[in-house]
């Protein structure tokens with residue numbers, strides 16, 4: 001493998017030449033105009049660092065997700081990473097032994113960022129523009145990674161139903177969730193912004209999303225817990241009570 005997962009970064013097993021390093025720095029910079037979400041940190045064998053300026057601390061979050069059910073052993077599996085962004089979880093799937101990995105994102109600029117990361121890392125994953133509708137109806141993936149997407153959709157049941165059809169074995173589902181147990185059975189539709197992001201449409205109580213995943217076609221759905229919870233009373237810039245991400249394992 002050309003890369004290892006380090007404590008704080010992806011560790012390239014070779015040293016980048018000064019020319020390569022400068023070129024990659026420039027290419028990362030050129031892709032900044034649409035904004036980065038994932039912060040990928042790549043250290044080469046000489047300790048030189050390349051870093052995308054996203055807000056999502058990928059490697060740091062992975063250690064936490066692992067404690068909440070993120071698949072650690074993907075040996076021999078085919079993996080679909082839906083909403084792959086700059087490809088971090090696709091790369092992790094490959095490093096964890098996946099036979100094949102397809103990362104799909106409907107935003108071309110994120111795919112472009114991902115393709116650059118793929119080139120730097122030299123990992124054999126396929127990243128392309130697309131969504132749940134761009135795959136043939138008989139396409140099946142042993143494992144689907146579905147992180148940070150369902151709260152960005154206006155029609156989550158339609159999406160989950162299509163993704164359930166694409167899943168052969170297991171889906172790892174992560175979403176922004178309502179943290180107050182009083183609202184576990186409910187979902188909140190946001191018209192406007194939450195966390196300064198107008199693409200946040202729904203936030204689900206754990207029991208609500210568990211039921212949705214079952215109705216979408218998963219036989220067994222288990223809430224793994226809140227990945228983290230905000231301090232009590234923390235508010236978004238809009239004045240809403242800040243909620244927190246939670247994770248599920250969904251079996252076909």
Ligand SMILES: C[S@@+](CC[C@H](N)C(=O)[O-])C[C@H]1O[C@@H](n2cnc3c(N)ncnc32)[C@H](O)[C@@H]1O
Pocket residue numbers: 037038056082083084085086089104105106107110130131132146147148149152159
């Ligand atoms: C909050 S980011 C999460 C990215 C990544 N999965 C993660 O957890 O770091 C949501 C991503 O999903 C993509 N996305 C949203 N809906 C999608 C869909 N229906 N099909 C493919 N990509 C989608 C967005 O373009 C964005 O890159």
